[in-house]
Amino acid sequence: MKRNAPAVRWILFALTGFTLAAVSGRLSVHTVNDTPSYVNYPLNSLTDALLSIRTPAYPIALSIIDATVGLSWVPLLHVLLHATASWILAEALIGRGMPLRSAAAAAGCVLVGCTAADHINTVSTDAPAASLGVITAALLINASGTRSTPQAIACAVAAVLTIFVRPAYLFLIPWIAVAGWLLSHRREAHNAAETMETTLPPSRRLGFKLALSVAVVVVGWMCFRKLVVSDFGIAPFGHQNLSAILVQTVSPQTLRDLPGESGELGRAVADELKRKGFQLPGPTGGSLPTLTIEEQWGQINYGVVWPLARDPFAQRDAVGLVAPQVAVHRRIGDFNRAILSRSPGGYLRWLLLAVRRGVWGTAANLAMHPIFLPMILLGLLGLLIKATKQPTLGPIVFPSGWNAFAVVAISYVIFNVGFVILSSPPLGRFADAAAIFLPGLIASVIAANLPKSNADH
Structure with a gap:
């Protein structure tokens, strides 16, 4: 049974994910505003593809699905990918020495988390990118623990695939370097205490090597785009996300007073914001509430800044020098x-x-999750009963391998949210994916402190 245990666990994860998706009605396709840009990706033209606001990995996957089983299978395939990601995480934690019950609790929370519950049936990159991010993190745990070259290569490949599915995961490049160093540093510090090693072991550089290899691929893609469409970037997209924040941090007069062509665009934006009745900072700049900036962000992004930059001005540069999208x-x-x-x-x-x-929004989303909320309430009730019956609460037991998981979970959310807020509000669909490991981090400790059973041996 032990030899087949990983396969059995994968089947259980897949069946659980499929059952929950079916019961909650999430096996039927759901489309959003982003869906057409993925489904209608111009795969028949290299130039048009390189000028698309989307990177090619997910559109290619959708085209294969559509040509074989049909897009109606997208939710099921998302479920299978996410179940596989959760299973890989469980196996990584077990490989680190974590007891089965704690590892299952951690991976189970990932399987049923907010991102899966909200986006698993959506034809967009929210769910698959989150799943690939989990796989990348799990493989990093494996690679840093085993020093296995195949595991390291798999981690780098998973990171590249994640970024080319959703460029918002560019944070993986610095994160892999830092998290890999922290994981290796912790292991080597423990080894040094036992063996009195004084040299720098190669594994401490693992994270930096992986990050560098991923960066080389990404920069290579950017150079290729520069060569073909004269745009050095992963995609001609993102500046408008930041602009929809920036125009809400300054007064309309500041926008009008910008120099040169930026001032011309600033005047048009200021007039349009006023005409459409958006809430704006006062004459002295002031500050809008964070929620106001977040609520207005999407409308200003796609309804004000982008069309005003595109329509009146784009033709000036569209004389054969660069494509209108790049201009x-x-x-x-x-x-x-x-x-x-x-x-x-x-x-x-x-x-x-x-x-x-990002902190309180993520905490609220996790607390309101239909599975996590009853678990939280039952946990508090159990703690109340235990505190009433016992004179003291015993020491908290942290399972083996928990430290490595904590390093990954905490650093992952810091780097992820930190990268998002540079250009976008920490919307739930962004921040929830960043905090995907945190419920499992807590659940693994709770599971370790429950009464033991034979299943843990």
Whole structure:
């Protein structure tokens, strides 16, 4: 049975994921505003593909699915991918010495977490990118623990695939370097205490090597785009996300007073924001509440900044030098730099408030999760009964392998949310994926402190 145990566990994860998705009605396709840009990706033209706002990995996967079993299978395939990711995490934690019950609790929380519950049936990258991020993290745990070259290569490949599914996961490059170093540093510090080693073991550099290999692929893609479409970037997208924040951190007069073409765009944006009745900072700059910035962000992004940068101005550069998509992207980037140069204080304040928003917003989403909420309430009730019956509460037992999991879980959410708020609000679908390991981090400790059973041996 032990030889077949990993396969049996995968089957259990897959069946659990499928059952929950079926019971909750999440095996039927759900489309969102982003769906057409993935489904209608221009795969028949290299130039058009490189000018798309989407990276190619997910559109290619969708085209294969559509040509074989049909897009109606997307939710099921998302479920299988996420179940596999949760299983790989469980096996990684077991490989680190974590008891089966704690590892299952940790991976189970990932399986049923907020991202899976909200996006598993959506034809978009939220769910599959989160699943691939989990796989990357689990393989990093494996690689740092076993020093296995195949595991390290698999980790790098998973990270590259994740980024090319959803570029918001570019944070994986610095995260792998730091988390890999922390995992190796912790292991080597323990080994040094026993063996009195004084040399720098190769494994401490594992994270940096992996990060460098992923960065080389990403930069290679950017260079390829530069060569073909004259745009050095992973995609001509993202500047408008930041601009929709920046225009809410300065007064309309500041936008009108920007120099050069940025001032022309700034005047148009300021007039449109006023005409559409958006809440704006006062004449002295002031500050809008974080939730107001978040609520207005999408409408300003796609309804104000992007069309104003595209329609009146795009044709100026569309004379064979660069494609209109690139011209618009550059123009919005110049607009952002002009705002930051004129008034950086509003953006810095946004970053501080966005951290706070990300923390309490994520905590609220986790607490309101239909599975986590009853678990929290039952846990509090059990703690109350235990505190009433016992004179003292015993020491908390942390399972083996928990330290490595904690390093990964905590650093993952810090790097992920930190990267998101640089250009976007920490919306639930962003922040929930960042905090995907935190419920399992807590659940693994709770499981370790429950009465023992034979299943744990």
